[in-house]
Structures are given as C-alpha cells and as structure tokens.
Amino acid sequence: xxxxxxxxxxxxxxxxxxxxxxxxxxxxxxxxxxxxxxxxxxxxxxxxxxxxxxxxxxxxxxxxxxxxxxxxxxxxxxxxxxxxxxxxxxxxxxxxxxxxxxxxxxxxxxxxxxxxxxxxxxxxxxx
Amino acid sequence: xxxxxxxxxxxxxxxxxxxxxxxxxxxxxxxxxxxxxxxxxxxxxxxxxxxxxxxxxxxxxxxxxxxxxxxxxxxxxxxxxxxxxxxxxxxxxxxxxxxxxxxxxxxxxxxxxxxxxxxxxxxxxxx
Amino acid sequence: xxxxxxxxxxxxxxxxxxxxxxxxxxxxxxxxxxxxxxxxxxxxxxxxxxxxxxxxxxxxxxxxxxxxxxxxxxxxxxxxxxxxxxxxxxxxxxxxxxxxxxxxxxxxxxxxxxxxxxxxxxxxxxx
Amino acid sequence: xxxxxxxxxxxxxxxxxxxxxxxxxxxxxxxxxxxxxxxxxxxxxxxxxxxxxxxxxxxxxxxxxxxxxxxxxxxxxxxxxxxxxxxxxxxxxxxxxxxxxxxxxxxxxxxxxxxxxxxxxxxxxxx
Amino acid sequence: xxxxxxxxxxxxxxxxxxxxxxxxxxxxxxxxxxxxxxxxxxxxxxxxxxxxxxxxxxxxxxxxxxxxxxxxxxxxxxxxxxxxxxxxxxxxxxxxxxxxxxxxxxxxxxxxxxxxxxxxxxxxxxx
Amino acid sequence: xxxxxxxxxxxxxxxxxxxxxxxxxxxxxxxxxxxxxxxxxxxxxxxxxxxxxxxxxxxxxxxxxxxxxxxxxxxxxxxxxxxxxxxxxxxxxxxxxxxxxxxxxxxxxxxxxxxxxxxxxxxxxxx
Numbered sequence: 042x043x044x045x046x047x048x049x050x051x052x053x054x055x056x057x058x059x060x061x062x063x064x065x066x067x068x069x070x071x072x073x074x075x076x077x078x079x080x081x082x083x084x085x086x087x088x089x090x091x092x093x094x095x096x097x098x099x100x101x102x103x104x105x106x107x108x109x110x111x112x113x114x115x116x117x118x119x120x121x122x123x124x125x126x127x128x129x130x131x132x133x134x135x136x137x138x139x140x141x142x143x144x145x146x147x148x149x150x151x152x153x154x155x156x157x158x159x160x161x162x163x164x165x166x167x168x
Numbered sequence: 169x170x171x172x173x174x175x176x177x178x179x180x181x182x183x184x185x186x187x188x189x190x191x192x193x194x195x196x197x198x199x200x201x202x203x204x205x206x207x208x209x210x211x212x213x214x215x216x217x218x219x220x221x222x223x224x225x226x227x228x229x230x231x232x233x234x235x236x237x238x239x240x241x242x243x244x245x246x247x248x249x250x251x252x253x254x255x256x257x258x259x260x261x262x263x264x265x266x267x268x269x270x271x272x273x274x275x276x277x278x279x280x281x282x283x284x285x286x287x288x289x290x291x292x293x294x295x
Numbered sequence: 296x297x298x299x300x301x302x303x304x305x306x307x308x309x310x311x312x313x314x315x316x317x318x319x320x321x322x323x324x325x326x327x328x329x330x331x332x333x334x335x336x337x338x339x340x341x342x343x344x345x346x347x348x349x350x351x352x353x354x355x356x357x358x359x360x361x362x363x364x365x366x367x368x369x370x371x372x373x374x375x376x377x378x379x380x381x382x383x384x385x386x387x388x389x390x391x392x393x394x395x396x397x398x399x400x401x402x403x404x405x406x407x408x409x410x411x412x413x414x415x416x417x418x419x420x421x422x
Numbered sequence: 423x424x425x426x427x428x429x430x431x432x433x434x435x436x437x438x439x440x441x442x443x444x445x446x447x448x449x450x451x452x453x454x455x456x457x458x459x460x461x462x463x464x465x466x467x468x469x470x471x472x473x474x475x476x477x478x479x480x481x482x483x484x485x486x487x488x489x490x491x492x493x494x495x496x497x498x499x500x501x502x503x504x505x506x507x508x509x510x511x512x513x514x515x516x517x518x519x520x521x522x523x524x525x526x527x528x529x530x531x532x533x534x535x536x537x538x539x540x541x542x543x544x545x546x547x548x549x
Numbered sequence: 550x551x552x553x554x555x556x557x558x559x560x561x562x563x564x565x566x567x568x569x570x571x572x573x574x575x576x577x578x579x580x581x582x583x584x585x586x587x588x589x590x591x592x593x594x595x596x597x598x599x600x601x602x603x604x605x606x607x608x609x610x611x612x613x614x615x616x617x618x619x620x621x622x623x624x625x626x627x628x629x630x631x632x633x634x635x636x637x638x639x640x641x642x643x644x645x646x647x648x649x650x651x652x653x654x655x656x657x658x659x660x661x662x663x664x665x666x667x668x669x670x671x672x673x674x675x676x
Numbered sequence: 677x678x679x680x681x682x683x684x685x686x687x688x689x690x691x692x693x694x695x696x697x698x699x700x701x702x703x704x705x706x707x708x709x710x711x712x713x714x715x716x717x718x719x720x721x722x723x724x725x726x727x728x729x730x731x732x733x734x735x736x737x738x739x740x741x742x743x744x745x746x747x748x749x750x751x752x753x754x755x756x757x758x759x760x761x762x763x764x765x766x767x768x769x770x771x772x773x774x775x776x777x778x779x780x781x782x783x784x785x786x787x788x789x790x791x792x793x794x795x796x797x798x799x800x801x802x803x
Binding site (some may be wrong): 090 | 209212213218220222223227228231232234238239260263264265267268269271272273
Binding site (some may be wrong): 197198200201202204205208209213235236239240241243244 | 494513517520521524528529530531532533534536537539540543
C-alpha cells in the first residue's frame with residue numbers, strides 16, 4: 042500500500058461507511074476486467090484530488106453531485122448523493138442543489154436525479 | 169414590476185454589484201431579439217429558484233459554476249465565476265472546486281474553465 | 296391555485312389526456328422528496344413557456360422531442376413522444392423528425408429514441 | 423454528378439439561396455483537408471435525409487436548429503437559423519422555439535443561440 | 550440490393566459474425582416503426598464510411614467505441630465493444646483504450662463502459 | 677521530480693517535440709491560477725495512464741482525439757491532432773478517423789474538428 046493509496050483510502054472514509062470502504066476493495070465488481078481501475082480511483086480521485094486542502098468535504102460533494110447529474114450518469118448520481126449525505130449534507134441541501142440546476146440544465150436531468158434521490162431514501166429506510 | 173421580478177432582482181444583488189444589476193436590465197444585449205429572456209431569467213432563475221430557502225448563496229454558486237463548466241459553455245463559465253466571487257467564494261475555493269472536477273469530467277473542460285478564471289482575475293486587476 | 300399554475304394546467308391539456316393531467320398532480324412520484332418540482336414544471340414550463348403565443352403546439356412538441364433525444368434522456372423521450380402524438384403530430388412526422396436528426400447527432404441516440412417510440416406504440420396497442 | 427448528389431443539391435436550395443448553394447461547392451473551405459466531406463453532406467444529409475417525404479421543410483428546420491442548439495455547436499447554430507429563415511420560418515417562430523428550450527436545456531445554451539440569432543439579424547441588415 | 554447496400558453488408562462482416570449480419574436484416578427490431586433505419590445504417594455507416602480506404606478496421610473500431618463511450622450511450626457501447634473484438638482488437642487493447650479515456654472524460658463513463666465490457670465477457674463465456 | 681512526474685515527462689515526448697515538452701513546464705499559462713494542474717496532467721495523464729503497457733501510442737492518440745472531438749472541446753482538438761501527428765499518425769489516418777465519426781456523432785462536431793485540423797496544417801506549413 043503506497044502513500045497515495047492510503048491517503049485516498051483514508052479520505053474516502055469521509056464519504057462512505059467503514060464497511061463500504063472495505064467492500065470497495067474486497068468486492069470490486071470490475072476486478073476481473075480492469076483490476077487497476079479501483080486503485081486508480083482511490084489513488085488519483087481520493088488520494089490526489091479529494092484530499093487537497095482549501096475546500097471542505099461538503100463543498101466537494103456538491104461539486105461532484107452536480108457534475109454527475111449534469112452529465113446524466115445514473116448509477117454515479119445515486120452513489121454520490123449517498124456519499125454527500127455521509128459527508129454531512131442534509132437532504133434539504135441536496136434537493137435544493139438539484140432544484141438550483143433547473144435553470145442551467147433543464148428539468149429532465151434534475152427530475153432523473155430526484156428519482157435517484159428518492160431511491161436512496163427508500164433503500165435507507167429499508168435498512 | 170411584479171413580485172417575482174422584484175424578488176429576483178433583490179436576489180441577484182447577492183451575486184453581482186448594484187451597478188451590474190442595473191446594467192443587466194438597462195443594457196440587455198438581447199432586448200431586440202428576445203425582449204422576454206432577461207425577465208424570464210430574473211423572475212424564474214433568481215426570483216423562483218436562487219431565492220429559495222434551504223441552501224446558502226455560496227453553495228448555490230458552487231452548483232451553478234459546476235453545471236456550466238461541465239456543459240462547457242464558455243461565456244457563462246466566466247460570468248458565474250465572477251458571481252461566485254461576489255457571493256463570497258474565495259479564489260482558492262473556486263480553483264479547488266474546478267480541480268475536484270478532473271476525475272469526473274476530465275482535464276479539457278477544467279483547463280478551459282481555469283483559463284476563463286484566469287481571464288476574470290486579469291480583468292479584475294486591470295479595473 | 297395561482298394564475299401561472301392554472302394557465303400551465305390548462306396548457307398541459309393540449310399535450311396529455313385530462314386523466315393524465317389530473318394524475319400528474321394527484322400521484323406525483325416525487326412529491327415526498329421534492330414537493331415543489333411538479334408545481335415548478337406546471338407554472339414555469341407550461342404556464343410561462345409552452346403557453347406563449349407565436350408558435351403552435353405541434354412545433355413546440357417537435358422542439359421538445361428533439362431536445363430530449365439529443366440529450367439522450369430516456370424516460371423523457373418516451374413522455375414527450377406521447378405528448379407530441381396527443382398534440383396532433385402523426386407517427387410519420389415523429390419518425391421523420393427522428394431520422395432527420397441522424398446527420399446531426401448520429402445513429403445511436405436516434406436508434407434509442409426509435410426504440411422508445413416503438414415502446415409507446417406497443418403500449419398504445421395494448422390499451 | 424450521381425442521383426443522390428443532384429437530389430441533395432436540389433433539396434438544399436429550399437434552405438439556402440442559389441448563390442450560396444453554388445458557393446458551398448465551389449469554395450468549400452475544407453476541400454484540401456477532407457475533399458469528400460461536402461459531397462457526403464449533400465448526398466447523405468440533403469439527398470438521403472432532408473429530401474424524404476412525410477415532413478415539411480419548416481419542421482425539418484426546427485428539428486435541426488434544436489439539435490445544434492442543444493449540442494451547443496456555435497457556427498452550425500448560426501448556419502441553421504439562417505437556413506430556417508430561408509425555408510420559411512419567421513423570426514418570431516425561431517425565437518419562440520429557442521425560448522421553448524429553456525425548461526429542457528437551461529438558459530445558457532438558449533442565450534448563446536439567441537446571441538447567434540442576433541448576429542444573423544445584424545448581418546442581414548448590413549447586406 | 551443496390552451497390553452501397555451490398556458494399557455495406559460486405560463491410561459489416563468484418564465487425565460481426567455471418568449469422569449476426571443476417572439477423573440484423575431479418576430480425577430488425579425497428580422494422581415496424583422505421584423500416585428505412587437499418588438500410589440507412591448499412592448503406593451510409595457501413596457502405597459509405599466504414600468501407601473507405603485509408604484506415605484499418607481495428608482503428609475504426611477504436612474510434613467508434615470511444616465515441617459511444619464518450620456520449621454515454623449504453624446499448625451501443627456493448628454492441629461496438631463486441632464488434633471491436635470481432636474486428637481483431639484484444640480484450641487488453643479495449644480495456645487500455647477505456648482507461649486512456651479517464652483523464653479526458655472522467656471516471657463515471659469509463660466505469661459504465663467497463664461494466665458493459667464485463668457483461669460482454671460474461672455472455673461470451675456462457676455461449 | 678518524483679517518479680510519476682519523470683515517467684510522465686518521458687512519455688509526453690512521444691507526443692510533442694522536446695522543445696514543446698520543456699515549454700509546457702516553463703511557460704505554463706495557468707501557473708498563477710492553478711499551479712498544480714500541469715503537474716497533475718503530467719503525473720496522472722502521462723505518468724499513470726499514457727505510459728501503461730498494452731496499447732501503442734498511435735491507438736492512444738486515436739482514442740484521445742476521438743474523445744475531445746466528441747465532447748466538442750476546441751483548443752484540445754487542435755492540441756491532440758498535433759500530438760497524434762507527432763506520435764506517428766498520418767494526415768490521412770486522422771481525417772479518416774474524423775469521417776468515421778460522422779455516423780456516430782453527426783456532421784457538426786466532425787466539421788469543426790476538420791476546421792481545427794485545417795488550422796494545424798496551415799500553421800505547420802508556415803513554420
């Protein structure tokens with residue numbers, strides 16, 4: 042485990058539970074096809090970028106949620122809404138951030154993100 | 169001046185100087201071709217959306233900057249970086265938000281946004 | 296019910312059946328997570344925009360179908376093809392509009408839209 | 423000159439003046455780098471697609487304008503607004519089509535398209 | 550069967566098995582709604598474009614895979630990864646091409662493409 | 677100079693002249709606003725990704741050119757066409773790759789990329 046990986050692994054725990062962090066490595070669904078992807082995400086995204094000083098975890102979560110909603114990438118929208126909640130954003134703040142996007146990206150992508158959000162809530166209630 | 173317009177006009181002053189707010193209405197470049205656009209932006213974007221409770225102006229600015237950078241719309245990137253600075257974001261916070269986007273949208277659009285940001289700084293120094 | 300809402304609600308009936316219009320409000324799937332979204336769509340999209348003079352409902356339907364197909368947003372493609380048919384577009388006109396997009400956005404998104412269209416037809420035949 | 427080319431060349435005259443149609447072939451700016459591109463556009467886009475029955479020229483123009491505005495491709499936005507005007511769309515119809523896009527793609531791309539439109543008008547007044 | 554169609558049909562066999570090529574025509578899922586689409590794909594995409602000299606089939610496959618992954622169109626990503634394997638690309642080459650995209654389009658779309666790739670592998674193992 | 681940086685710096689010389697490689701570091705236009713961006717590009721994009729085994733430089737260049745053309749990011753299109761030529765792609769191969777994109781992303785973005793390409797040629801002839 043190099044420095045960037047352990048720094049990334051430590052940072053990611055601000056966004057996911059300890060159990061999920063462990064599962065991300067042990068049960069990587071893409072380990073067979075692209076064994077280096079997970080490592081690249083932890084080292085680069087979390088080790089090099091998320092862990093930089095100068096911006097708090099909540100603001101980073103807003104930025105990432107907005108990016109994936111604007112691109113319309115569905116599984117990542119759900120993932121990063123969950124990570125934003127873990128990082129301390131409230132449900133109200135996330136919903137307001139999504140509504141703030143309407144004048145900039147239009148209703149369809151916002152509506153799809155709110156549907157994902159609704160799915161996050163439902164699965165949270167079940168657990 | 170209806171309620172939504174005056175609410176929007178009041179809200180926009182959190183993001184631009186008083187002089188700019190006045191200029192937006194008096195010297196609307198698109199007044200000839202689409203006289204209702206400016207009204208629609210102030211009433212809907214600022215009156216209905218930006219002015220909602222539940223999310224502070226700085227977070228709204230992060231969300232909007234991220235949306236326009238992810239779409240790659242150039243003049244709006246410059247505009248909303250300036251409005252974000254006016255709303256209280258620091259230069260460091262904006263640069264960090266842009267770098268946070270690299271793992272999600274790639275280097276090209278981040279690089280173009282930082283070039284816009286650099287233009288904002290230069291014109292600020294000149295004035 | 297304010298003016299914009301009732302204007303929007305009246306306008307939306309050019310695009311959906313009376314039953315669907317009622318269901319949009321009574322059975323809003325996102326009412327829990329974002330109670331204001333439906334209101335915003337009816338007031339702004341239908342009340343302020345769709346109801347403007349100067350362009351007929353069929354042309355508005357073409358424009359909206361094209362926008363959602365070009366963005367590649369799947370559920371909205373199906374929704375707005377149905378609304379276009381309700382507003383008076385024929386199946387031929389919609390298929391031709393989609394084929395007209397091939398030289399501008401490429402085959403993949405057009406193919407996905409035609410697959411949605413095919414789904415709209417099938418569900419219409421079933422009912 | 424094959425059949426598809428002459429069919430395309432005939433069709434394109436619904437969208438541009440006779441002089442422009444001639445210039446498109448004689449003064450093709452990309453003739454050195456990609457000599458087949460112009461031929462491909464005339465044969466495929468205009469010969470195979472635009473010339474299909476079942477949808478009138480004005481509706482095709484709406485569809486193409488919407489596609490290029492939604493993608494945010496600047497020179498093509500200007501080009502196809504001009505072609506739409508030539509095909510018989512009025513200025514009001516085009517502006518209304520662009521405003522109709524606001525709830526679906528957001529203000530920035532609509533604003534940029536209206537700026538292009540404003541450029542089309544200005545150059546028309548000059549000539 | 551015209552020249553462009555037979556040229557396209559011959560070219561497509563570099564990318565799919567003989568059985569699949571036959572099935573594309575006989576069992577076209579969109580034959581009811583848009584009977585000309587399949588013909589347009591074979592004549593234009595394969596007959597006019599893929600069959601041009603100056604670039605080998607493997608490079609064309611890289612280009613098409615990259616385009617559909619960058620757009621985020623899911624069924625086409627799977628389709629063109631399979632066609633690329635048929636055209637002679639190795640699994641390693643495709644995975645490396647996808648990882649090469651990370652710095653340009655970000656992790657989410659690459660991750661979704663690798664998930665599709667993983668699905669291609671799994672279905673190949675089953676058959 | 678750490679290992680990733682020197683690996684990236686060595687790799688980048690497959691894509692740019694020695695003089696350009698030096699200039700990228702010494703005359704970084706964004707050094708004031710985001711001093712870490714250049715380092716991030718060299719360490720991550722070139723050190724971690726481009727330098728991976730399993731795919732040759734020409735194929736990587738095809739993949740990157742396609743990604744930036746599909747996104748429609750103009751300065752990067754020019755940059756990566758130049759880097760592709762330096763990595764050994766011929767002008768014919770690049771033009772064919774761009775034409776191969778027409779059925780997948782449509783004419784507008786291909787046309788804009790060919791215009792960039794034409795600019796690369798012209799500036800090459802001048803030097």
